[in-house]
Amino acid sequence: MKISLCLFLMLLFQQLYAGEVYEKGMSALRSGDYQTGVQLIEQSAQEGDKEGQFTFACLLETMNRYDLAIPWYEKAIAQGHVEAHITLAVLYYAGLGTAKNYEKAYSLVKKGTDLGSKNGYTLLGMILFHGYGIPKDTKKGLYYYELAIQANDKDESALSDLGIIYTTGKENVKKDIKKGIMYLEKAASLGSINAQLELGFDYYQGAIVPKDWKKAYVYWAQAAKKGNSTAKENLASLCRQSPASCQ
Known part of the structure; x- marks a missing residue:
């Protein structure tokens, strides 16, 4: 299971904060005492610790309680928590715990990025490139x-x-097959199903790379192993x- 963005950020920045209750909660979580850890993190959030609020929201996400996570992200944002802008933007973009709202997602991720976060670049690029809820750029x-990527x-x-x-020249972007295939191969090696599917098509069709059905098989098999129906x-x-290509 891939670590969620909020948990990644929680682990990345936790050492920057030293609220006593919060630290005790994190220590409990690290030691495997999940129940005590969650209780202490919630206590720190209730007491107004912005890192506790952010972390408690992350923990609620792991329980699929996105609706409960949202107000805690909002509280953390009100206290100046930069990364909470990004994680809350993801929820509005995906419609988790709330109705999809691309305009709000854009506003949040842009603000977080302007405040110095580098973790919202992909979402910001996606919204701008495709024009989700805002004029396309x-x-x-x-x-x-x-x-x-940088x-x-x-x-x-x-x-x-x-x-x-x-590789496709989407939205009239100048094609760069070499660069595109390099990015796809790296993404596929990291486990991206979309990249595995795309590379499978590319090697099956042989339009932009030499036709190689054995390679197509390898990439589609990787995606199929994760349950992707198209790959299957x-x-x-x-x-x-x-x-012979499937041996």
């Missing part, structure tokens, strides 16, 4: 996608999206056409 979208070269979402953009269907078709 493909140039700025590409800029933030590239920033995302900030974290293992950002599989940014790598996969940019790989598809550069593609594999079945490929193996009927060329049993």
Whole structure:
């Protein structure tokens, strides 16, 4: 299971804060005493510790209580918690715990980015490039996608999206097949199903890379192993056409 954005940020920044109750809660969580840890983190949140509020919201997300997480993110934001802007933006973008609201997602992620967070670059790039809830700006979208990869070269979402953009020339972006395939291969190696599917198609069709059905099989098999139905269907078709490619 991939770590959620909020838990990643929680683990990344927890050492920057030293509220006694909060630290006791984090210590309990690290030692495996989940019940005590959650209780102490909630206590620190109730007492107004902005890091406690952020972390408690993250913990609520792990319980799929996105509706309860939202007000705690809002409280943390009111106290100046930068990363809470990003995690709350994700909930509004995905419609988790609330109705989808692209305009609000954009406003939050832009504010968090302006305040110095690098963790919202991918979402900001996605919203701008596709024009979700705001006027489309493909140039700025590409800029933030590239920033995302510069900030974290293992950002599989940014790598996969940019790989598809550069190999297909989406939104009239100038094609860069070499760069696009490089991004897709890295994203696929990190576990991106979208990248695995796309590379499978590319090697199956042979339009932008040499046709290689064995490679197509490898990438589709990776996606199928994770339960992707499209990959499973593609594999079945490929193996009927060329049993040797599936060995």
